[in-house]
Amino acid sequence: MNDHESVALSLDEVASLSRAILSKHGLAADHVEAVARTIVAGERDECASHGVYRLLVCVNTLRSGGVVADAVPVVDDVAPALVRVDAGGGFAQLAFERGLPVLVEKARRNGIAAMGLNHCVHFAALWPEVEAVTAHGLVTLACTPSHAWVAPAGGTRPVFGTNPIAFGWPRPEGSFVFDFATSAVARGEIELHRRAGKPIPYGWGLDADGQPTTDAAAALAGAMLTFGGHKGSALSAMIELIAGPLIGDLTSAESIALDAGAGSSPIGGELILAIDPAGFLGAEAASHIARAEALFDNITSQGARLPSERRFAARARSIADGVRVPHALYADLQRLLD
Amino acid sequence: MNDHESVALSLDEVASLSRAILSKHGLAADHVEAVARTIVAGERDECASHGVYRLLVCVNTLRSGGVVADAVPVVDDVAPALVRVDAGGGFAQLAFERGLPVLVEKARRNGIAAMGLNHCVHFAALWPEVEAVTAHGLVTLACTPSHAWVAPAGGTRPVFGTNPIAFGWPRPEGSFVFDFATSAVARGEIELHRRAGKPIPYGWGLDADGQPTTDAAAALAGAMLTFGGHKGSALSAMIELIAGPLIGDLTSAESIALDAGAGSSPIGGELILAIDPAGFLGAEAASHIARAEALFDNITSQGARLPSERRFAARARSIADGVRVPHALYADLQRLLD
Known part of the structure; x- marks a missing residue:
């Protein structure tokens, strides 16, 4: 520009x-x-x-009114290695920030811990949260359902959300972080194609009759597909389960039913795991973490990119x-x- | 037959x-x-x-002599929510069985727990272990590196193993379980094609020059590819990290270097997470787990299969x-x- x-x-x-x-x-x-x-x-x-x-x-x-503007997150210390934060219908960020110190402390004390965020409005990527956990020297995995837009492998009707999964591994400079949708592409990508009047590749979506389509509008009205066939579909189901019912929150199908066509951001939960490398390794942590750096070198030295x-x-x-x-x-x- | x-x-x-x-x-x-x-x-x-x-x-x-036939697994209670089992170079199964009661107890007490198996010889699928954890009513995730046979997305040389990931969600009859390699296909599948003299599809492997190939032998001598492009590659890297250095065990590159061409089963570690649904949900667990059943119905009622x-x-x-x-x-x- x-x-x-x-x-x-x-x-x-x-x-x-x-x-x-x-x-x-x-x-x-x-x-x-x-x-x-x-x-x-x-x-x-x-x-x-x-x-x-x-x-x-x-x-x-x-x-x-799709979000509670003055929601007060309530942190609930539910188990020695678990914390729940009820976001009260507010944006997820403050709930995450309120729970983070508890998650960090629990991970350090127990070796592993998990945080469930409930009743929050999601509009952001997961990597800012993942990076906030790795900043404490912890390994982390985060995921969240969204709205049911995506068909399971072998199916034709939406069940899953775009269900992102993100992972972080702390490094001295620029952690190893990935954050991707388990749908073939982000929904916004298909919307951009629709606006531009451009066809989408096969593999992104099905029309309302369950047939493969290159028509962006038809895919938006039908069903998106997962990445990686039945493997991506299995991962998406896992995310529904562990960031939905496991933490007492909505599945993507329940979220979009609640939305009832209003087109609001998904409301629901998010699960964040944190593992302390010192937990398994104690004083040997540093030498083992150094071997992870060899793995990264092995990737970048052949011209492949890290996420x-x-x-x-x-x-x-x-x-x-x-x-x-x-x-x-x-x-x-x-x-x-x- | x-x-x-x-x-x-x-x-x-x-x-x-x-x-x-x-x-x-x-x-x-x-x-x-x-x-x-x-x-x-x-x-x-x-x-x-x-x-x-x-x-x-x-x-x-x-x-x-690729396995210690009389190895005695040593269970080490390293942190309130972590257990390590040193398999001592034996097959992984006994180490898993010895550690399982500790993992289960820790997951119930803390809400979440993890088990690292170290120095074991792997030859089996992960689903038997995943099912053994779900039999205790726990949600579980397991993964292990293997031998470096798989190139990262954008690369041409093997760094990752076929790195399976398995997940289990307890159900009254037949848990929801998946177990898949993060490579595009199992290595054995390519070997079967080689034996049968059949070409492999593009997307399974690269030859030794890093070019896409349909020649099974060339792919076996070159590099396999991950499923799902850069997303599968990111997951495979995660598995290397969390079931390798995080638990003080080998990466796939280190495992195959140690093998030095002997062609033995991979030696290394495995990470198993266990989460107790009662940890987040307490007395409400049953009602939320019932909503998971609605998710499964939503998949199977449209003719899609569960893993x-x-x-x-x-x-x-x-x-x-x-x-x-x-x-x-x-x-x-x-x-x-x-």
């Missing part, structure tokens, strides 16, 4: 803009801080759909030089302050 | 045959019982490559009618008793 098409912002300016917009639309102060941190992280890492663009989505959700490498490169650029926001988007955001 | 081609055996006869062969070849008595249980389970569920056929592999491993359905059907048949072993295989097994 050149200067005519975009507006240059420092990350501090992104944070200020995010805070101002969220506050203006009635989000409680502690939620504003937590959500703004996620927005800044997305913009900083050049995840366009999870950066300041998401402020438009947040404001829509606030305006429609998140692109994000980390973008992050370095953004911290040094700030970010550029498309002019039209910036104008839309400014209007939210009127 | 008709009567001329196969031998009918009851499951008790399969067990007796397995015990006799393993004992004859010097495996210690407690290992014999544990390994025989796995062999019977594989044969019973009609997983041909994990049934009595595997006795040939076990005997080869015993003869070559393991074929195995469970085979199991019912085998329990009622016994199994049939091909005559040539049965003759090979009998020769191991001479």
